[in-house]
Amino acid sequence: MGYKILIVDDSSVTRAVLKKTIQMTGVDVSTVYEASNGNEALQKLNDNEVDLILADLNMPQMNGIEMVEKVFENPKTAETPIIVVSTEASTARIQLLKEKGIKGYIHKPFTPESIRNVLEEVLGASC
Amino acid sequence: MDVRYINPFLGSIKNVFDTMINVPFNVGKPRLKEDNTPLYDVSGIIGLSGDVTGCVVINLSKEVALQLASALLYEEITELDADCTDAIGEVANMISGNAKKDFPEGNVSISVPSVVIGKHQTVYPSKKPIISIPCETNAGRMIVDVCLEKIPVAAGV
Numbered sequence: 001m002g003y004k005i006l007i008v009d010d011s012s013v014t015r016a017v018l019k020k021t022i023q024m025t026g027v028d029v030s031t032v033y034e035a036s037n038g039n040e041a042l043q044k045l046n047d048n049e050v051d052l053i054l055a056d057l058n059m060p061q062m063n064g065i066e067m068v069e070k071v072f073e074n075p076k077t078a079e080t081p082i083i084v085v086s087t088e089a090s091t092a093r094i095q096l097l098k099e100k101g102i103k104g105y106i107h108k109p110f111t112p113e114s115i116r117n118v119l120e121e122v123l124g125a126s127c
Numbered sequence: 128m129d130v131r132y133i134n135p136f137l138g139s140i141k142n143v144f145d146t147m148i149n150v151p152f153n154v155g156k157p158r159l160k161e162d163n164t165p166l167y168d169v170s171g172i173i174g175l176s177g178d179v180t181g182c183v184v185i186n187l188s189k190e191v192a193l194q195l196a197s198a199l200l201y202e203e204i205t206e207l208d209a210d211c212t213d214a215i216g217e218v219a220n221m222i223s224g225n226a227k228k229d230f231p232e233g234n235v236s237i238s239v240p241s242v243v244i245g246k247h248q249t250v251y252p253s254k255k256p257i258i259s260i261p262c263e264t265n266a267g268r269m270i271v272d273v274c275l276e277k278i279p280v281a282a283g284v
Contacts, residue, residue: 010239011220013200013213017147020201058239087224090233109146109221 002030003123004048008041008055008067009085014108018054018085018115025116027123038062042070045077052122054106057086057093065097072101081122085110132179132275133157133258135229136222140262140271143221148198155261163251166270167191169207171219171242178232181252181275185219187268194266207244216240222271232277 005022007015015034022029033048035041037059044050053071057064064084071077081103088094094105103122106114137154144152169192171185187195189207196204196214204211219240227235251257252274260271 011213011217013196013210013217016200016210017217058237060239087221087237092233108224109143111146 002028003051003119004031004033005029006033006035006041006044006048006050006053008035008038008053008059008064010036010056010059012036014056014085021110021112021115022119024112025119027116027119038064038067038070041067042074045071045074045080050080052119053080053082054085055082057084057088065100068097068100068102083118083122129231129277131231132277133260133273135226136183136260136271136273138229139222139225140260142225143218144262147221148195148218150194150198150264150266153263155263157258157260160257160259160272163253163257165246165272167268168246169212169215169242169244171215171240173219173223173240174238175223175227175235175275176238177235177278179230179235179275179277181255181273183219183223183226183274184251184272185215185222186270186272187215188266191264191267191269194264195269212242212244216242 007018009015019032033044035044039062055064055067068082071082083104083106084097084102085106085108087108104118106118140154165186167186167188169187169189173183175181192211192215193204195218196211199214223237227237255274255276257272257274262269
């Protein structure tokens with residue numbers, strides 16, 4: 001049975017690119033859920049079990065930092081690993097997110113290799 | 128404009144093309160833009176605020192926009208539709224976001240991108256120098272226009 005991944009990004013293009021890049025890694029992913037902001041992401045998490053969240057930071061309605069806090073506050077989702085995928089480069093902001101509990105950070109632009117490495121590390125997936 | 132705010136864009140353009148837009152490209156020499164009108168019809172615009180304010184405009188023809196969107200999405204895009212404009216916005220976002228990490232000042236935020244079609248829809252800040260960085264692909268030229276200003280530190284701070 002493949003992994004279930006939630007992609008959270010306000011750009012439909014970024015979601016599509018991430019989805020295709022994940023397919024290119026060869027990791028066994030059965031379902032990719034999509035959300036365009038933090039609120040939608042929380043709803044998806046309420047309705048579905050997911051193994052990993054890939055989330056942007058700069059989004060309308062509820063940004064990535066607020067979303068990360070709410071995911072970890074909820075006992076149902078508190079153990080779900082979150083990887084931030086963003087152009088954000090502030091070391092302080094990334095450190096803050098790591099202190100909040102995110103498992104990793106992928107800087108955009110990304111390569112299939114960088115996505116594969118993170119999936120292997122966080123999911124223990126063999127490719 | 129301080130070269131320390133221009134050089135990061137040279138590296139950033141190369142990085143974005145090398146990793147996510149696999150089309151042949153060549154980054155040219157930056158030069159001062161002589162007017163306030165974009166050369167091409169498609170513009171992806173990012174605003175910057177914080178220690179540095181201004182805008183970055185990714186300006187390109189329809190042909191180059193379709194080429195870059197197709198390369199980014201791994202599928203042929205033939206219309207200047209929502210997917211194409213979203214892709215150009217993402218290219219603008221990645222180029223600006225990557226460049227800002229190499230700015231001398233760290234406290235700089237970038238806006239979400241907006242994309243406009245039509246030369247007269249793009250308005251540059253008036254009376255401020257604009258540096259144009261040309262980037263050639265085999266479909267034509269993309270220009271990255273950088274118009275940034277460092278905010279002076281207030282006296283006594």
